[in-house]
Amino acid sequence: MVTPAVxxxxxxxxxxxxxxxxxxxxxxxxxxxxxxxxxxxxxVEVNSRIQITHKVGNPNVGLHLSLINSGGRELRxxxxxxxxxxxxxxxVTLPAQNYFDKPTDTTSVLLVPxxxxxxxxxxxxxxxxxxFDRSTEKKYRASETALGNDIQEKLKARAIExxxxxxxxxxxxxxxxxxFQQLFIWEPxxxxxxxxxxxxxVSATYSKKYRFTLYESDTAELRKQVEDYPYGxxxxxxxxxxxxxxxxxxxxxx
Numbered sequence: 021m022v023t024p025a026v027x028x029x030x031x032x033x034x035x036x037x038x039x040x041x042x043x044x045x046x047x048x049x050x051x052x053x054x055x056x057x058x059x060x061x062x063x064v065e066v067n068s069r070i071q072i073t074h075k076v077g078n079p080n081v082g083l084h085l086s087l088i089n090s091g092g093r094e095l096r097x098x099x100x101x102x103x104x105x106x107x108x109x110x111x112v113t114l115p116a117q118n119y120f121d122k123p124t125d126t127t128s129v130l131l132v133p134x135x136x137x138x139x140x141x142x143x144x145x146x147x148x149x150x151x152f153d154r155s156t157e158k159k160y161r162a163s164e165t166a167l168g169n170d171i172q173e174k175l176k177a178r179a180i181e182x183x184x185x186x187x188x189x190x191x192x193x194x195x196x197x198x199x200f201q202q203l204f205i206w207e208p209x210x211x212x213x214x215x216x217x218x219x220x221x222v223s224a225t226y227s228k229k230y231r232f233t234l235y236e237s238d239t240a241e242l243r244k245q246v247e248d249y250p251y252g253x254x255x256x257x258x259x260x261x262x263x264x265x266x267x268x269x270x271x272x273x274x
């Protein structure tokens with residue numbers, strides 16, 4: 021008896037139909053190949069104005085910026101910092117410390133490392149500054165308490181009908197004036213700001229330079245804040261006049 025010939029399985033169209041269907045299902049669960057091939061990359065957009073201010077001389081910078089993951093895979097933003105130069109000389113590096121979650125917020129949020137998925141967009145106003153070291157912070161808090169106590173004593177001692185603001189004695193404002201003189205850097209001149217966005221992987225790290233100008237009037241406005249220290253303004257409580265100066269920021273060419 022002769023056994024009839026059987027076609028090999030790879031000649032069966034039903035077999036290949038099942039294989040192709042399985043491949044199609046598998047590919048549908050994976051990101052497109054073109055995304056795998058796109059390198060990790062962060063793009064940055066910055067506002068056209070930069071906020072220059074200080075806390076008892078300690079330099080602060082406010083900048084609204086947007087981070088966009090334009091690459092094909094998730095990346096991690098570990099930190100942001102500003103390298104600041106005046107008249108081509110480096111003067112300070114300020115790391116990003118906190119940001120405002122919403123434009124209307126008055127209280128900032130601590131900035132922590134960010135995970136950005138492909139095409140994800142992060143846009144906030146960010147504060148760049150160096151916190152006081154522990155020794156300076158301890159002295160500042162002690163001086164702040166002494167200043168506040170002196171003002172409170174004077175408020176209790178004044179006549180009920182007297183509504184004029186009271187000033188602390190010079191001995192209580194002197195520590196803040198000395199700290200201001202030690203830390204203040206915003207002199208008139210041409211400034212270059214290099215914004216760096218540190219990422220993982222390192223290959224996606226972003227860096228770009230911008231420029232702004234401070235005039236004598238800008239410096240005078242920032243220095244004027246010292247005049248309010250005897251009243252506790254800028255130390256015990258925030259005042260709108262201490263918001264600093266907002267100056268144009270442009271891309272640095274060269």
